[in-house]
Amino acid sequence: MSADPAEQLPDPAQEERAQSIGRELRCLVCEGQSIEDSNSLFAADMRRAVRERIAAGDSDSQIMTWVTARYGDMVRLRPPFSAGTALLWASPVLFAAAGLGAALLLRRRRATVAPLTATERARIEALRKG
Amino acid sequence: MNRRWLLAAPLGIAAAAGAGFYAMLARMNEGRFDPRGVPSALLDKPAPVTSLPALDGHQGWTDADLRKGGAPLLVNFFASWCVPCVIEHPQLMTLSRQGVRILGVAYRDKPADSARFLAQRGNPFAGVVSDAEGRASLEWGLYGVPETYLLDGAARVRWRMAGPVTEEILADQLQPLLRRIA
Amino acid sequence: MIPELGHFALALAFAIAVAQAALPLWGAQTRDARLMAAGPALAAGQFLAVLTAFFALMWSYAVSDFSVVNVAENSHSLKPLLYKLTGTWGNHEGSLLLWCTMLAGCGAAVAGFGRGLPTALRARVIGVLGLVAAGFLLFALTTSNPFDRLWPPPDDGRDLNPLLQDPGLAFHPPLLYAGYVGFSVAFAFAVAALIEGRVDAAWGRWVRPWTLAAWSLLTGGIALGSWWAYYELGWGGYWFWDPVENASLLPWLTGTALLHSAIVVEKRDALRIWTVLLAIATFSFSLLGTFLVRSGVLNSVHAFANDPARGLFILVLLALTIGGALALFAWRAPGMAPTGLFAPISREGALVLNNILLCSMAAVVATGTMYPLFADFLFGHKLSVGAPFFNATVLPLAAPLLAAMAVGPVLAWKRARLEEAARRLWPAALVAAAVGLAAGFGWSAVPALGFAGAAWLIGGAVVDIAGRARWSMARLAGIPRAAWGGAVAHAGLGVTVAGIAGMTLAVDRSVLLHPGESAGLGGYDWRLIAVADGRGPNFSLRQARIEVTRSGDHVVTLTPQRRFYPVQRMTTTEAAIHTTGLADIYAVLGEERDGAAVLRLHLNPLAPWIWIGALIMALGGALSLSDRRLRVGAPARRRAALPAGARPA
8 A cells, every 4th residue: 555654754845855755756656646646565665765865864866866777768747858858848838839830821811802982982971970 | 830740740659659569568668578577676786784693493604705706696685475486496506506606695584494395395595694673685676576696707796686596587587698608 | 128229319319410410511501491490390300309318227237237238347236226226327338328418418408409500500500419429429329328238137137346435436437527528619609600701799799608607517527526536536636637528627727718708709709710710719629538538548546448440449439539620710701700809807817817827727737748659669769757747747837827816707897997907906815914923934945825816706705796796785786697706716715726726735644543543733632443355236344433632521423444345356435524514534444463453543633624615616507507597698589480491690
């Protein structure tokens, strides 16, 4: 069972840190869950390792580096920002801009309207007064 | 003109994605693409320092044994409660009879159970240690059992199999590698 | 015998589907009234045939006929009857048959309810549905036949995954599939319109009820799946950005855009290109979802056992369906001149923004879901894209959408003034700001924004209705149901947003208690009374009794369980949940050690509102659907029969 009280760190602030780091780490034997949300042995081992390192004084980024060095980028649920993932991270802005661009482009074709003739202008005046 | 290209874009994107999926399926069929596989982060890196107690009643091994050099060796992680480990065991026995040195690690297992497993099915290991807590296994990037690592003469990890070493994998992947590295 | 009957019916359905595709489409091209008239009858016939096959499979499950491979692999004699029946669709072949049944049902529905449509359009719609159905039936018959036999039959089956033996999950697939497949009708309408070369206001009117129905069903299906995950998986989570969850969200997002876009086509004869594309895209995403789950390319708890041969067949189906529709679109759409002038600040403008934001969200979700696959394949780079990514990228797009949602309905068509809208909306803005500030003082920024957003949406819906009634009770009854439906659906989303914001304040605690000991959480006192053994029909269990009190007053006694299913050798946890309406009190039983039990306790504020809001949204959709104006849409319902060969209006 995850978050067995025996596993948890005695200091609530540290435990909170451990859980938020845990939510960023993928349980590799599960299907996409984080190690905080899994019952598997691997997840339990990882949770313990994270807590041991927090207790030993490692920073969040040191812990992530430690895990990534042993398991690769796949263990991180938040893809690290790099040249390869730049497009991925920029996608919301890119798609919204593309959508806006498409909308504008689709509106662009507007038949030019011929200017009003004198007769038409006179009719407008008459309607306005009448 | 721009408009035409814009309106053809969805087709273009779908076609590209479709071609991609087709290529993926083709490679999956050939076995050259495994979307579910997790590659080892230790490939071409030296094996992690490993110092574990011997399994009760058996010859153990030390970190020095890993770095002895010479012929390639295998490090195999197993457990008595692991069903695929039973499937790969015959292949390990075959390798051990061929003279390949295999070092075993019993992962998260009760020593009596591991011992019984080996007694019942044969012991392919030149030495076997016990990682009851799973700590050392984390250093190897282990995420389940069985896992098998191939180390070359310089104690570098050259190949990792996550899952049972089936007859097919033995013949198609492991044997050729062993010959190449030797 | 019955399985053979089912097999035969399935083959018959395929033959009929082929006819259903060929005859009406040809008839519409050559304006042959007799061929076109054959469509509805064939659609009805196909539906009856597939339904027969479906019930034949369900019967095999009900009587536990283990000579049928599908039943032997997925059922067990000790399983409760309900789960035997719902297990029909708890596997690849059965769920595919369910899909085909729904698809045939759509054709029959158009045949039955579409009598007011122009003959040629209806013929083409039925024809396209027949094409898609033929493809899927062929797939079922050749690669995924549920009626394969096994001889000699085993003594008993392999049982269904215990996680699936649950009421919520039992009904989640039919509802979800009804939504997915329901969008095939809008798709068929779009393709038919493109073939005909005409998309007009009438088309917008006709396509809307079908879209509403599919949307409401899909909303319900997704909500049911989310609720199931919440009470079954035991960690209080309700959305995991799992690839298959994402696959269900994609058609929902574009389907919502479609719904709104179709309104503009109907009312203003504008946004026709967007709407047709959205109709194609929504069903395309449904199909993509089917491919991803059944081909083996995706990692997911939902993925059926994969088989690349099946994957290839589906891919070909997708290429023909999606590729064909998009090719048709690329060819015909440029000929559709933009119509309907409108200023950027107008109801149409707001709906264009709505389209852009929803489609962007869909595009981001699609990209994130498939990125690991393509990165691995193209560059050999293995990475994961999980919840943290989606939360960081989708929510920033949702925020402006929620803000605009309350403004859109109060903007005038063609050209509106923001001051006008502000003048009507200031009460809602005031309430939202007040709620936000109050929440900000009590809690942090994120829930505060969420609650403010929820208040804004609900307030906006109230302002919308009140404005239409011009603040007089008498006029309320006169407001068209479609308008009520829209306001109710927007308010429903507000309720869901409030629930999500409340869940950001959820607290939980893991404790190890001996019987008699207690722990505190969220102002409640939780005391473990005892843990005892028990039995179910096909499982054994350990059950804890936990008394929850608040200031000494008894609130509820929770009984979480741990179940062991011997056939599949799986342990599941059944959380015990008590809802106070404003929060869920939730307990899970873990392992037991030395006479003490590990318990995980949760207090989830406003959790039920997430699914109540979704229910309200679906009801809003149903309310809109019940608007008579949507059904009395087409001209000349009672028209003298035209002579054969005459051009239908």
